[in-house]
Amino acid sequence: MLTPINMQALATRLAGLEEVKGRSLWADARRRFWRNKAAVAGLAMLAICIAFAAFGQAIAPFSYDFIDFNIMGHADELGRPSLTYWFGADDQGRDLFARTAMGVRISLLVGLIGTAISVVVGTLYGAVSGYLGGRIDGFMMRLCDIMLSIPFMFVLILMLVMFGKSLSVLYLSIGLLSWPAMARIVRGQTLTLKAREYIEAAQATGVPTTRIILRHILPNLLGIVVIYATLLVPDIIITESFISFLGLGVQEPQTSLGTLISDGAKAIYYDTLWQIGFPLGFFLLLMFGFYFVGDGLRDALDPKER
Amino acid sequence: MLTYIAKRLAVAVPTLLALIVISFLLMHAAPGGPFTYEKKLPAAVLANLNAKYGLDQPLWRQMISYVWGMVAHFDFGPSFVYKDRTVNEIIAQGFPVTFQYGGWAFVMAVVCGIGLGVLAAIFQNTWLDYLSIGISIGASVLPNFVLAPILVLIFTRWLGWLPGGGWEGGDWKHQLMPILAMGTAYMASIARIMRSSMLEVLTQNHIRTARAKGLPTWKVITRHALKPALIPVLSYLGPVFVAMITGSVVVDMYFSTAGVGKFFVDAALNRDYAVMMGVTLLAGGLTILFNLVVDVLYAWVDPKIRY
Numbered sequence: 001m002l003t004p005i006n007m008q009a010l011a012t013r014l015a016g017l018e019e020v021k022g023r024s025l026w027a028d029a030r031r032r033f034w035r036n037k038a039a040v041a042g043l044a045m046l047a048i049c050i051a052f053a054a055f056g057q058a059i060a061p062f063s064y065d066f067i068d069f070n071i072m073g074h075a076d077e078l079g080r081p082s083l084t085y086w087f088g089a090d091d092q093g094r095d096l097f098a099r100t101a102m103g104v105r106i107s108l109l110v111g112l113i114g115t116a117i118s119v120v121v122g123t124l125y126g127a128v129s130g131y132l133g134g135r136i137d138g139f140m141m142r143l144c145d146i147m148l149s150i151p152f153m154f155v156l157i158l159m160l161v162m163f164g165k166s167l168s169v170l171y172l173s174i175g176l177l178s179w180p181a182m183a184r185i186v187r188g189q190t191l192t193l194k195a196r197e198y199i200e201a202a203q204a205t206g207v208p209t210t211r212i213i214l215r216h217i218l219p220n221l222l223g224i225v226v227i228y229a230t231l232l233v234p235d236i237i238i239t240e241s242f243i244s245f246l247g248l249g250v251q252e253p254q255t256s257l258g259t260l261i262s263d264g265a266k267a268i269y270y271d272t273l274w275q276i277g278f279p280l281g282f283f284l285l286l287m288f289g290f291y292f293v294g295d296g297l298r299d300a301l302d303p304k305e306r
Numbered sequence: 307m308l309t310y311i312a313k314r315l316a317v318a319v320p321t322l323l324a325l326i327v328i329s330f331l332l333m334h335a336a337p338g339g340p341f342t343y344e345k346k347l348p349a350a351v352l353a354n355l356n357a358k359y360g361l362d363q364p365l366w367r368q369m370i371s372y373v374w375g376m377v378a379h380f381d382f383g384p385s386f387v388y389k390d391r392t393v394n395e396i397i398a399q400g401f402p403v404t405f406q407y408g409g410w411a412f413v414m415a416v417v418c419g420i421g422l423g424v425l426a427a428i429f430q431n432t433w434l435d436y437l438s439i440g441i442s443i444g445a446s447v448l449p450n451f452v453l454a455p456i457l458v459l460i461f462t463r464w465l466g467w468l469p470g471g472g473w474e475g476g477d478w479k480h481q482l483m484p485i486l487a488m489g490t491a492y493m494a495s496i497a498r499i500m501r502s503s504m505l506e507v508l509t510q511n512h513i514r515t516a517r518a519k520g521l522p523t524w525k526v527i528t529r530h531a532l533k534p535a536l537i538p539v540l541s542y543l544g545p546v547f548v549a550m551i552t553g554s555v556v557v558d559m560y561f562s563t564a565g566v567g568k569f570f571v572d573a574a575l576n577r578d579y580a581v582m583m584g585v586t587l588l589a590g591g592l593t594i595l596f597n598l599v600v601d602v603l604y605a606w607v608d609p610k611i612r613y
Contacts, residue, residue, distance in 0.1 A: 146321045149594055153552040154570070154586040155329065161574045161582070162332045238449050245451040246559055246571050258451070265455030265560065268463060269470075276455055287447035 029223075029300040039296020045289035049282060053108050056101025060086075064102045065253035068093035075272050088274035090263060099255050100278050106256040107286070110171060111237040117175025118236075119229050122182025127221065129183065130190030131213070141187065147180040153242070160248050170249055174236055182228060189224050193217050223301040230294035234287050241283065257283045307605065314601065318594040323373075325590045329583050330369050382584035385573075393584035400566030401588070403473060407481050407563065408550035411489035415546060419493040420539065423500025424527065427535075430505060438497060445494035450553045454487040454560045471562040484561050488553040492546045499542055504535040533607050540600055540607060547596045551589045 033039055057064060061084065071078045071093035079089035087096035129140040159173040193199060193216070202212050241258030243249035245265075250256040257279050264276025347355070363371075375381040382393035426438040448456070461483060462470035474480050507513065508531060516526045555567035562568075566585055573581035 142317075145317075146324050149321055149590070149597060150325050150328075151548055151552060151586060151589040151593055153555070154582075154589055157555075157570070157574050158329055158332055158582055158586060161577060234447075242449065242451055242556065245556060246574075248571070248574055261452060261455070265451075265458075268455055268459050273459075276459075280452060280456075283452065284447060291443070291447060 029297075032300040033296050036296040036299060038292045039300075042289045042292025042296065045285045046293060049104055049108065049286050049289060052101055052282070053105035056104070057098050060095060060098035060101060062095035062098055064094065064098040064255070066094060066098075068095075075267070075275070076270050079272065079274075081274050087278045088272070090275055091267060091270070091272070094253075096260075096275065096278055099260060100257075100282060103255050103257040103260045103279055104282050104286070106167070106250055106254065107237050107240060107258070107283075110167075110174065110240040110256070111233040113171045114174040114178065114236040114240070115229050115232045117172065118179040118182055118232060119225060121176070122179035123186050123221065123225055125179065126183035126186025126188075127190050127213070127217065130187040131194065131217070133191075133194075137187075141184070144180045144183055147177075148184075152177055153239070156239070156243065157246075157248055160243065165248060165251055167250060167254075170240065170243070174239055178232065178236060178239075182225070182232070185224060185228055186221060189221055190217060193220055227294060227298045227301055230290060230297055234290040234294075237283075237286060237290075257286075307602070311598065311602065314598050318598070321594060322587070322591060325587060326373060326583075327369070329586055330365075330372070376587070382587075383580045385578055385581050393580050396569050396581055397566065397584055397588060400564065400569050403563060404551065404554040404558075404565035404567065407484045407557070407565070408488065408554055410481065411485045411492075411553070412546065412550050414485055415489040415492040415496055416539075416543070418489075419496025420500050420536075422493070422497035423539075424504055424532070424535075426497065426501040427504035427508065428523065428527065435501075438501070442494035442497045445490045446498070449491055450487045451556045451560070453490055454483070454556065457483045457487055458560075471560070473563045480561075480563070484557045484563055487560075488550060488557055492549060496539055496542060496546070499538050500535065503538045504531065507531045507535040510534075536607055537604070540603055543600050544593070544597045548589075548593050551592065 062068075068089065071089045073091060075089055075091040075093070079085065079091070079093070081088040085095055085097065087100055089095055090099070125140065125144075129137045156173055156177055159177075160169060163169045163173075199212060199216055202216055207215070237257070240249060240256060241261065244256045244258030245262040247259075247262070250259055252259075260279035261276060261283065264272075264279055267275045372383065375383060382397065384392050385396060422438045422442070426435045429435050458470045461468040468479055468483055470483075472480055513526060513531055516530045521529070551566075553567075554563075554565045555570055557563060558565045558567035559571055569581060570585045572578070573585070
């Protein structure tokens with residue numbers, strides 16, 4: 001029987017309880033991820049790329065803009081991959097090992113920074129839109145639709161031409177143009193989360209709104225955000241490479257994978273295949289790496305798959 | 307249905323207007339104009355040039371006259387760089403070429419993608435399935451600017467079968483590599499979407515019924531499974547269409563086909579705002595129109611959808 005005194009005791013005991021530590025979603029996901037061979041292989045590919053981007057320029061015998069005038073114009077004979085030029089040299093006589101390392105670094109940076117911007121903007125926008133609902137939601141999503149139906153690549157090129165072809169403009173404009181897809185995903189997830197019993201329970205027990213969002217909604221959004229962020233990075237790298245391939249992105253003597261592939265693609269008529277082979281190899285390594293890791297994360301984190 | 311189309315068109319108008327305003331403001335927020343050359347022009351010449359192209363008018367009036375020209379006469383104005391040509395002429399020259407190879411690439415991506423996806427689903431977990439999954443994973447990480455040089459290397463440099471560039475009035479040999487370069491990655495994505503949606507449809511009750519009454523497999527697929535399985539593919543067609551237009555930028559640069567992408571990149575490098583805006587707006591308008599067509603197709607494929 002619950003007498004008022006018992007109730008009081010129960011209430012004080014309940015109030016004094018620490019939050020229960022459950023088996024977290026993330027520990028679960030981690031276990032599932034490590035069991036997925038393709039995902040681990042993808043992670044290894046990414047690790048290789050990141051290590052190469054971080055240390056490649058430091059261990060390269062030449063700097064990325066050093067020009068060897070002996071090789072200039074004779075890359076097909078003198079610029080072959082060798083003990084001095086590990087990845088060969090391009091037709092301007094520059095070391096491709098250092099340049100590829102720089103290219104991987106810049107492509108990775110653009111991918112990560114662009115994704116970070118788009119994740120922050122998209123998650124905030126989507127969560128606010130989904131949580132507030134009603135007319136505000138309708139208006140915010142209509143704006144999203146308008147953004148999505150604008151030909152992204154053309155506007156991106158427009159922005160680059162208008163504000164100058166610099167790296168920071170590239171980061172910003174890619175990030176600022178690619179958030180609507182993320183916002184939509186986050187909004188959808190927020191809507192389903194809002195209707196869950198545990199949110200209702202939290203509301204019923206009087207947990208303040210900000211705490212509901214922080215403790216219950218955001219952690220549950222995190223899974224889907226991480227998955228789509230991982231899949232967004234290669235997308236943005238492709239976008240950046242596309243732009244750089246056209247000569248509208250990263251400017252000389254700096255370089256990115258797109259610029260290197262573009263140079264290499266022009267050089268295939270002169271039989272200097274190492275010029276396209278090495279950058280392309282790392283590009284594919286990055287793409288496959290992110291693809292497999294993203295896929296593995298989806299399997300590990302997607303609650304629907306249990 | 308008609309009211310739905312009308313409603314969608316009503317939404318399309320503000321979308322286009324937003325696109326116009328955004329690109330217009332971007333244009334004018336930028337430092338430097340189309341007449342900023344390395345050698346500075348005398349002030350009087352610059353003023354005359356600006357007056358000729360209406361650049362000395364207040365911003366809102368420029369915008370209104372631009373929109374009016376577009377709506378009333380379908381006129382995108384003069385090019386700032388090619389003195390003797392209008393944007394209309396440039397678009398009229400470039401778009402048919404883009405549409406020709408872009409259209410073929412679109413058809414290839416859709417037809418081959420659906421075929422590959424259906425085959426993979428019917429023969430699930432056989433070598434055919436693994437082959438098509440392998441192809442689609444491999445192809446999905448090969449965007450057009452990567453695939454184009456690889457194709458040229460194989461078919462032009464090593465085999466010598468195909469010319470490495472040029473258009474020659476649309477000779478099929480010149481079209482083949484642009485089509486492959488543009489369509490392959492999207493073929494792969496469509497195959498993947500088609501496979502998973504087909505697998506899902508094949509587990510449903512009406513398929514079991516169709517099988518139980520003794521229909522041959524090909525008939526089950528074509529008459530009962532194909533239509534419902536196509537729905538997710540349909541929703542992907544919009545992005546594919548956009549990609550065919552933007553992809554022409556790379557194809558035109560690499561294969562020297564004379565499509566609209568070439569003019570766009572030239573305009574971007576020369577700060578020829580009028581051409582850039584014309585192409586962007588036309589691409590945007592086409593995208594909106596195409597998405598509308600896709601939505602109408604939805605209703606045809608899925609009778610559950612009512613507008």
